[in-house]
Amino acid sequence: xxxxxxxxxxxxxxxxxxxxxxxxxxxxxxxxxxxxxxxxxxxxxxxxxxxxxxxxxxxxxxxxxxxxxxxxxxxxxxxxxxxxxxxxxxxxxxxxxxxxxxxxxxxxxxxxxxxxxxxxxxxxxxxxxxxxxxxxxxxxxxxxxxxxx
Numbered sequence: 001x002x003x004x005x006x007x008x009x010x011x012x013x014x015x016x017x018x019x020x021x022x023x024x025x026x027x028x029x030x031x032x033x034x035x036x037x038x039x040x041x042x043x044x045x046x047x048x049x050x051x052x053x054x055x056x057x058x059x060x061x062x063x064x065x066x067x068x069x070x071x072x073x074x075x076x077x078x079x080x081x082x083x084x085x086x087x088x089x090x091x092x093x094x095x096x097x098x099x100x101x102x103x104x105x106x107x108x109x110x111x112x113x114x115x116x117x118x119x120x121x122x123x124x125x126x127x128x129x130x131x132x133x134x135x136x137x138x139x140x141x142x143x144x145x146x147x148x149x
Contacts, residue, residue: 025064052082077121
């Protein structure tokens with residue numbers, strides 16, 4: 001499965017906002033610095049997430065982005081559909097192929113795979129992703145050697 005960099009960076013930026021918001025806004029500059037994503041690229045992605053009512057923007061000198069609802073209520077499916085609706089869309093054939101074969105493949109393979117992916121992404125929330133990041137981050141920092149003087 002191939003996911004576009006837009007979807008990947010969108011998910012990363014939302015996890016960053018989830019982790020670092022703490023009842024305040026998160027700026028594009030901060031997301032860019034922490035996640036090593038171009039600020040210009042984020043400025044193309046974040047408005048799509050705002051239009052999908054996943055984040056809200058706060059204008060001004062202390063402006064930035066915050067989630068519109070709790071992270072437990074934002075699913076991976078919401079995010080993917082906001083950034084690239086073709087990822088979880090139905091498979092379409094060009095029409096040049098044998099229709100019986102394409103119907104069989106669609107019924108036996110593609111429809112089931114798409115249904116599984118839709119169900120899976122509906123059950124993974126932004127909170128799940130943030131918690132996974134926190135766990136991996138704490139394991140990495142606790143594995144560093146301790147020096148005593």
